[in-house]
Amino acid sequence: MSVAITTEALVLDRRFSSEEYERYQTLIDACRSSGYYHRIVIEDAAGKRLETPGSHPCLGVIGVLDRHGFPQDLRGRTVLDIGCNAGFYSFVAKLRGAKSVLGLDHNQHYIDQALLVREILGLDVEFRCSEGHDLDDRFGKFDFVINTGVIYHLQNPMDFLRRVSQVTLDTMYLESAMLTDPSLTEYAWFIEGEYAQDSSNWWIYGPKCVERMVRAAGFLQAEFQGMIWAPPPGMLTPEGLELQSRGAFICRK
Ligand SMILES: C[S@@+](CC[C@H](N)C(=O)[O-])C[C@H]1O[C@@H](n2cnc3c(N)ncnc32)[C@H](O)[C@@H]1O
Numbered sequence: 548m549s550v551a552i553t554t555e556a557l558v559l560d561r562r563f564s565s566e567e568y569e570r571y572q573t574l575i576d577a578c579r580s581s582g583y584y585h586r587i588v589i590e591d592a593a594g595k596r597l598e599t600p601g602s603h604p605c606l607g608v609i610g611v612l613d614r615h616g617f618p619q620d621l622r623g624r625t626v627l628d629i630g631c632n633a634g635f636y637s638f639v640a641k642l643r644g645a646k647s648v649l650g651l652d653h654n655q656h657y658i659d660q661a662l663l664v665r666e667i668l669g670l671d672v673e674f675r676c677s678e679g680h681d682l683d684d685r686f687g688k689f690d691f692v693i694n695t696g697v698i699y700h701l702q703n704p705m706d707f708l709r710r711v712s713q714v715t716l717d718t719m720y721l722e723s724a725m726l727t728d729p730s731l732t733e734y735a736w737f738i739e740g741e742y743a744q745d746s747s748n749w750w751i752y753g754p755k756c757v758e759r760m761v762r763a764a765g766f767l768q769a770e771f772q773g774m775i776w777a778p779p780p781g782m783l784t785p786e787g788l789e790l791q792s793r794g795a796f797i798c799r800k
Contacts, residue, residue: 548669552642554606556590557668563591571597574663581656585633589667597667599660603696605635608775615772615795617720618691621645627689629679629711630697634661637672640693649686653678682710689714695722695795698757700747705760712765718799721761721769725794726753727777733759736791743784751791761798769798 551558563571568591575597583601590596613619622644628637631650640648650672652658661674677686679697692715698704711719726736732753742748752760754771761769771794778790 550638550642550668550670552606552609552639554610556588556596556606557638557642558590558592559668560592562593563595563597568595568597571663571667575599578656578660578663581659583633583660584657585635585660587633587635587664589664599633599664601633603632609636609639611775612695612720612722612795615775616770616797617795618718619643621691624690625687625716626691626693627651627686627714628693629682630694630700631661631674632657632696633664634672634674635664636693636695637661637674638664638668638670640691641670641672645691648672649689650674651677651679651682651686679707679710682707682714684714686714688716690717691715692719694719697723699724699750699752702749704750705764708760708764712761712800715766715798715800718797719761719766721757721796721798722775722793723757724748724751725757725774725792726751727774727789727792728753732756741786742788743790744786754794754796757794757796761796765800766798767800769796771796 549560583599586601587599626640626645626648628650631652634650637648637650655676658674658676732755735752735756758769774792774794777792782790
């Protein structure tokens with residue numbers, strides 16, 4: 548069985564039977580109450596589609612990350628996807644040739660979503676519910692670590708980055724919310740209260756600040772790949788705060 552990544556969907560080379568399709572649809576719906584983040588579109592060989600109803604348009608975003616240094620070729624690499632959510636980037640890593648992929652997330656309901664998508668795709672990716680602040684080498688060490696969309700959700704990002712550094716053998720791909728104003732590149736903004744209607748948003752960093760944090764955590768270098776997204780000037784969050792950008796880094800041991 549194979550899976551192809553297109554701009555529209557993860558496309559299977561097999562057809563769902565109608566029982567199978569209904570079962571997957573029911574299981575996807577059953578996870579709605581705990582909330583989806585990843586929107587993963589899966590299409591079978593007959594064009595029948597399944598979709599996880601999240602707000603994060605995974606296929607569009609991987610296209611953007613690809614233009615900002617996300618590797619096309621992960622052949623033979625061991626990969627950790629920390630804060631994997633429903634596992635989209637773990638699946639991409641596997642489809643790009645990774646020897647093994649482990650996705651970790653501290654929310655069991657996201658791991659349940661990842662396990663369901665794994666069953667539909669039939670890919671050999673491991674998922675476990677685990678807290679990033681407990682990360683150590685009991686899970687092994689990894690050639691390549693995907694660390695996207697996580698560090699602004701942490702009150703203590705240095706503890707997390709230090710732990711990630713300790714299990715990274717070669718490269719970490721880091722993506723985060725990022726301060727837009729170039730004059731603030733060396734600074735970070737601590738948010739007390741809500742930003743973008745999400746009380747788990749704690750920090751937004753300037754690019755140079757992240758580079759320094761990554762080096763202090765144990766990486767040799769961090770190369771800013773540029774902003775992957777920027778809001779229109781003057782756009783505000785529902786709380787009236789200035790909406791910030793998102794940026795990516797390639798970080799090497
Ligand atoms: C914004 S989502 C990003 C998901 C995915 N990495 C991506 O880029 O689409 C943040 C994810 O990180 C997970 N997360 C946040 N803090 C975490 C922690 N301390 N340990 C493990 N997972 C965490 C959340 O449960 C959520 O799935």
